[in-house]
Amino acid sequence: MTDCPLCERPGLDVERITVAAHTKEAQWPLGDDPFFHCPTPGCDAIYFTAAGRVLRKADVKTRVTFKERSSPRPLCYCKQVTEEDVIKAIENGASTFEDVKQITGIGGGGQCKVTNPAGRCCSRNYRPFIDGELAKRGLLKQALIQPGL
Numbered sequence: 001m002t003d004c005p006l007c008e009r010p011g012l013d014v015e016r017i018t019v020a021a022h023t024k025e026a027q028w029p030l031g032d033d034p035f036f037h038c039p040t041p042g043c044d045a046i047y048f049t050a051a052g053r054v055l056r057k058a059d060v061k062t063r064v065t066f067k068e069r070s071s072p073r074p075l076c077y078c079k080q081v082t083e084e085d086v087i088k089a090i091e092n093g094a095s096t097f098e099d100v101k102q103i104t105g106i107g108g109g110g111q112c113k114v115t116n117p118a119g120r121c122c123s124r125n126y127r128p129f130i131d132g133e134l135a136k137r138g139l140l141k142q143a144l145i146q147p148g149l
């Protein structure tokens with residue numbers, strides 16, 4: 001487990017193809033050290049190495065949803081769906097997760113390793129977000145909202 005040099009919380013393994021796809025050319029070459037992804041909201045580090053090299057938000061081309069406070073906040077990188085798209089779908093009548101999926105086309109892209117800067121499937125982000133937006137409008141019956149979200 002390697003900790004982020006900025007927030008000192010554990011990083012996630014990330015493949016080189018992911019780092020290369022999202023890092024600005026000004027940061028090349030990326031070298032041979034393995035990179036990790038910092039998942040901490042608000043931390044400026046996106047990728048880092050055990051040797052202490054840090055690629056910050058400004059060094060990365062892609063907006064990382066949970067590091068951004070303003071729109072557009074990408075929810076699904078493969079299908080290029082943002083939080084704003086989801087909210088618009090719900091305002092236009094989508095009342096279930098399946099409705100939102102159908103209207104926005106979110107999910108199922110299968111290219112997350114390259115398109116998502118975390119190198120992971122976006123569903124862990126968009127599912128709670130969609131459920132939360134539905135719940136805010138009283139559309140979600142089940143108690144799926146976790147405390148703190």
Ligand SMILES: [Zn+2]
Nearest residue numbers: 004007038043
């Ligand atoms: Zn960090």
